[in-house]
Amino acid sequence: MTKPPRDPEKVKQHAERRRRRLLYSLNDLQQALSACSFLYECDEQGTYSKPELRRFRCYETTLVAAYGRPFSQSLAGGIPPLSTKMIGLKLSPERRALHDRLIGMRNQIMAHSDGEMMRMTVKPFDVSLDGETRPVVFLQTVFDEGVTLMGGLLVETNELVHEIYAAIVRCLHREAQQNPELFDLRIDSEEARTARNIRV
Numbered sequence: 307m308t309k310p311p312r313d314p315e316k317v318k319q320h321a322e323r324r325r326r327r328l329l330y331s332l333n334d335l336q337q338a339l340s341a342c343s344f345l346y347e348c349d350e351q352g353t354y355s356k357p358e359l360r361r362f363r364c365y366e367t368t369l370v371a372a373y374g375r376p377f378s379q380s381l382a383g384g385i386p387p388l389s390t391k392m393i394g395l396k397l398s399p400e401r402r403a404l405h406d407r408l409i410g411m412r413n414q415i416m417a418h419s420d421g422e423m424m425r426m427t428v429k430p431f432d433v434s435l436d437g438e439t440r441p442v443v444f445l446q447t448v449f450d451e452g453v454t455l456m457g458g459l460l461v462e463t464n465e466l467v468h469e470i471y472a473a474i475v476r477c478l479h480r481e482a483q484q485n486p487e488l489f490d491l492r493i494d495s496e497e498a499r500t501a502r503n504i505r506v
Contacts, residue, residue, distance in 0.1 A: 319384075322488075323383070323384055323385050323386055324386060324392065325478075325481070325488065325489075326383075326385055326493075327376065327380075327385050327386055327387070327388055327392070328388070328392070328393070328474050328477060328478055329478070330375075330376065330385070331375075331376035331388050331474055332471070332474060332475070332478075334372045334373070334375040334376050335372070335373065335376070335467055335470060335471045335474070336471075337368060337372040338368070338369050338370075338372040338373040338467050339464070339467055339468070339471065341365045341366070341368040341369035341372065342365075342369050342455075342460065342463060342464045342467065344365045345362060345365040345366060345369060345453070345455060345456075345460060346460065347362070348362040348365075348453055348456060350456050350457050359452070359453070362453045363452075363453055366416075366453050366454065366455050367416045369455065369463070370408055370411045370412045370415075370416045370455075371412055371416045373408055373412070373463075373467060374408065374409055374412030374413070374416075376388035377389075377409060388474075390470070390473075392477075393470070393473040393474050393476075393477045394473065394476075394477065395469070395470065395473040397466075397469075400462075401462075401465075401466050401469065404462055404463065404466050405466060408463065408466075411454070428445055428446070429445070429446045430443050430444070430445055430446075431443070431444055431446060432444070
């Protein structure tokens with residue numbers, strides 16, 4: 307039994323959504339690579355204050371969240387998630403395992419506060435102000451401020467992001483040679499401007 311012919315309009319829409327995913331992914335992975343570069347400032351043997359550790363944790367969060375964005379389903383516009391098949395890339399088993407680890411970090415730690423992955427200590431303590439009134443209870447909280455992506459793991463992560471980024475660039479370059487007019491576009495929605503409180 308032969309397959310029915312595909313609707314040309316649907317094929318065109320699918321190609322456009324895929325193209326947008328690839329273009330959006332360039333921005334996401336550029337942010338991940340920048341965060342990775344900043345994270346190299348963190349010395350595994352160094353001693354840091356809490357604010358300094360939080361700065362590195364911010365870099366790590368940005369790295370993992372930005373890396374994970376292309377691989378997530380877009381809520382609007384029907385933009386498909388990025389896949390390695392989409393860009394003709396076959397990751398080694400080690401790189402695939404690292405990819406899965408980063409996506410797991412994104413889903414359980416960086417983008418959501420998964421209760422199973424939370425590490426914290428909370429202690430109540432009371433302070434008597436004058437010895438007669440009821441003491442005021444304060445909470446002392448200690449959260450895990452550690453950074454996971456350091457040393458060799460950070461280098462491997464950087465290499466993985468570069469590998470995927472380069473595959474996207476190659477894919478877009480090939481398509482641009484065949485149909486350059488498809489890449490003459492400007493995307494600047496009213497919703498995006500409103501979300502950033504930008505007035506034109």
